[in-house]
Each structure stands twice: as C-alpha cells, then as structure tokens.
Amino acid sequence: MYSLLSKLFQQFKRRFFYLLSRYTLYFSDQFNYLQPTIQLPFVWFGGYYTGFFVHPTYLNKDSIIYCFGVGDDISFELEIISLFDCNIYSFDPTPYSIQWISSQNIPNQVQFFPFGISDKTVLTNFYLPKEHGFISGSEELQSNVDGAKSIQVPMKKLVDIMSDLHHQQIDLLKLDIEGSEYRVLDEILESQIPIHQIVVEFHDRFFDDGSKKTEETIRNLNEHGFEIFAVSHSLEEVSFINRNYAY
Template identity: 25%
Template structure:
C-alpha cells in the first residue's frame, strides 16, 4: 500500500502535537517558583495587562510614550552599580495608585545576582509586579532571604534564566570567587552548574503574559542571542563592523513605522547590560553586535533614552512626531 499525501499530513500533525506536549511537560516539571506565592492571584491567573483605567492614557497598541521623564531606580549610592534609568510613563503613574493587581505595571527582571535594589525600588515607588529570574545558586539563596521582606504578590522569583533557546546548559562561575555571576564561557578548572534557560516567549507563555511594561536583562552574554532572535537578525556580516571608534557609532533615530519588518516586540521598555568582551566572536564582534541591535531597535520604534557610556543601555518605545 502506497503512502498518500493524507497519511503524510496526519503523521506531520501528530509529530507537531507530540513536540508541543513534550515541551509543555518539560517546562512544567522545571518550573518551581522560589517565593511563597502559591495563592497569589498574580501568578495563578492571566493579568489584564491594560485595564480600563489605563486605556484612558493609551489609544493604540503597542504603547508609545508621549514623553520620557527619566527616573533612576536601584543601585548603590557610592558607585551607582545596580541602578537603571527608566521612563516614568503614564502606565507607571497609574500603577503607583492602583487598587487592583491587574492595574499594576508588569516587570520582568532577568539576572538578579545579589542586588535586587532596582526591583525593590520599582515595587515600592510604583507598586509594580516584578517577576525575577536567576538560575545561579548564590543568587537564589540571596533572593530567598531578601524577598521575604517585600510585599506579597509583588515579587516572584523563578529559578531559571533567559536564552535564545529552551533547554539545560552549563554555566561557569566567575574567576573572582567573591562574584556570583555565571556565564556560558567554559573556564579551565571551573566547576559549572547546570541551569535551565528559556526563551522569552516560553517564559511569557508559562506565566500567562502577553506583554510586559519593562524588560530588564543582565544575563552575562546571552543578551546577544536573545535580542538577535527577537529582532530576527541574521548572523553578523562584514558590513556590520564599524571603524571600531566607539559603540555609539551609527546609532539611528527611531522610525515612525515601528514594525521594522518583523513581529511586534512584547515589551515597552528595555534595560539591558551588554557584555561585548564575552561575545562568542570576541570583543570586536561584540561591539558590532551592540551597534546592530541598537539600530534594529530603532527600526522598531525604540529610542535609546539612556546610555552610561559603558554597557548599560535603556530603551523606550516613544511616539515619533
């Protein structure tokens, strides 16, 4: 008996179903939030990202802020380390006085380390709901203790990290034993830990979210793959390399058409620390990758609203008049 087209289609659809079911089962078995939020409505129901009260300030999707009043959240007074600049938008101001959890700003914070000052500030000043992510043992120990002092249902900790693909991967500790940030670069003599890393789309599906207000990323080199995938960028080519005189060479203004030739990005603000020195292609490739990502974000309507002159950059989806 010959194989018909109908048989091929049935086998193909059955294979897709099995793959999707296996991925869902794998994610569910690996998701075990550290914090005590089993009865928290934020984690057990899909929040309405935009409430009726917020829609008075928002008449199109996705949200374009009409102005950007920069606010610095988190960090140490001595060296400013750990702080981030964000735009104080209408959504954050609404969140500040919200009576309902559904009206609060939603923040994803990838890479907590042993500094949750940004997360604590955005909770205390704006009543935001923060989902924090970090797969490293030292960080999880720290945030277990720290989150106990924060308001219930405002800070949920998840023991996995961010990557451009789903799966388990070895992360290597830093050379300085006083630091805890792990990365994917093998180091001779170092004892790696096995961590669960997920794509942003997988995380959002797992938590039942369709959009976040602020995405913060300090993921020790994984930011390149994550953002290049989100922005649908091809591998680096010769044309992507500048003259090497600075990371800000060639940065573009945001375009009116925020589609940028790709799908909508599921966040309205992005705070990211780039690590060009540990880019798989080396420092020069890392610098070129930063420039290319900034230009690609501009094509999607995101303005670079703050640059430390080092590695920490903040972007916001601003209206272009």
C-alpha cells in the same frame, strides 16, 4: 542627617558622571551608536552600579515588569515597587543568587524564578565566574567565566516564560545577563513580543568584538522600533523605548 547627606552626594555623583558620559558621547565618534535618539523624561532606579534609567510616565500598579539577572541586589526592583506598587517577576539561575534571595525578606510583589532567559528553552551549560568572590555566571562562554567550571541550569525563551505566566505584553524588561543579551535580544525581536521599554547592560567588555556586537544589536533594536532615550555614565546600561509607546 548622615543618610540624607550620603543620598545627596550619591545623586550629585551620579549626575556628574552622567554629564561626563554625555560629553564622551557627543565628542567621540567611537560611541556614536549610543547617542539617544529620542527625548523623554527618565529616572534612575537601583544602586549606583546596578541600576538603570527608566521612563516612568506609563508605569503603574498594573504594569508587567520582568527582571533578568538578580545577583545579590534587588534595589532596582525594590525602588520600582516603592513608587508604583506593582508586581515584578525576577529570574536568575545562578546558585548563589537562588540561595541569597531565599535568605532575604523580600516583598510579596517580587516573584522570583530560579531559571534564566535564553534564545531557546533548554537545560544547558552555565559557566561560573573565574574569580573567587564574583557572583554572576553566564550561558555565554566569555572572558569573565571559567570554561572548565559549568553546571546545568534551566533556561527559557521569553515567549515561553510569558506563556507560562499568562502575559500578553511586557511594560518593562530589564536584562543584566552577563553577555547573553546579544543572542537573547535577537530572539526577542524575531519573536515580535510586545514590549514597551527595555533596559539592558551591554557586556561588550567580555568579548574581543564586543563593541561591534553592541552596535549591531542596537541597530537591530532601532530597526524594530526601539530608540535610546538614556545611557548610564559607564556607557553600559542603555535604556530603550518602543516608539509606539513613547508618548
């Protein structure tokens, strides 16, 4: 009974904050660029702070799903698998995440790779978090990482990863990569990779010009055929659909 009540409360809380975010968007010019531009059904997958809205209509057991940024939470992946019974390819070069996932009893549908995504395929500096107890590092030198604490990690372009895994297209791409999403998305769009759906956490809070970065990236996504269909209550997790696969 307690678990059911807890789940109902979490659903109510998520709905409340989603409606609050709608109010913020519609009555504040500051966030006009986050306005959804297409109406589609969507479902929240993952934890309260680690999930995303997804358009589920065309996902199935044969869908190809890439998730970049694991941390210590694969609830997004597990909920997708529980509904669609599909394979998910997860990636994270963070030492803590690699160690954490090796200690978990994960389903066979989750295939984990200990490298990250970048706008180039290279062994590069990866900056670790400033604060003790924080997990996520970044290739990007941003306010949440320590420029004096870095390690070398392998990073790959998406097109090279897909080639290695023999994939021609992606049904759902999740990006939670701590500020590197801006350059990565620019490279992905330039490569013209067939992607049906992108869900991304924008870490504009890590940069002085973060809002400008996010607005410019969303404009670039729009110009390449992607439209916003849902935004989280924090206004950071944004979900895009490729217009060619919207209906």
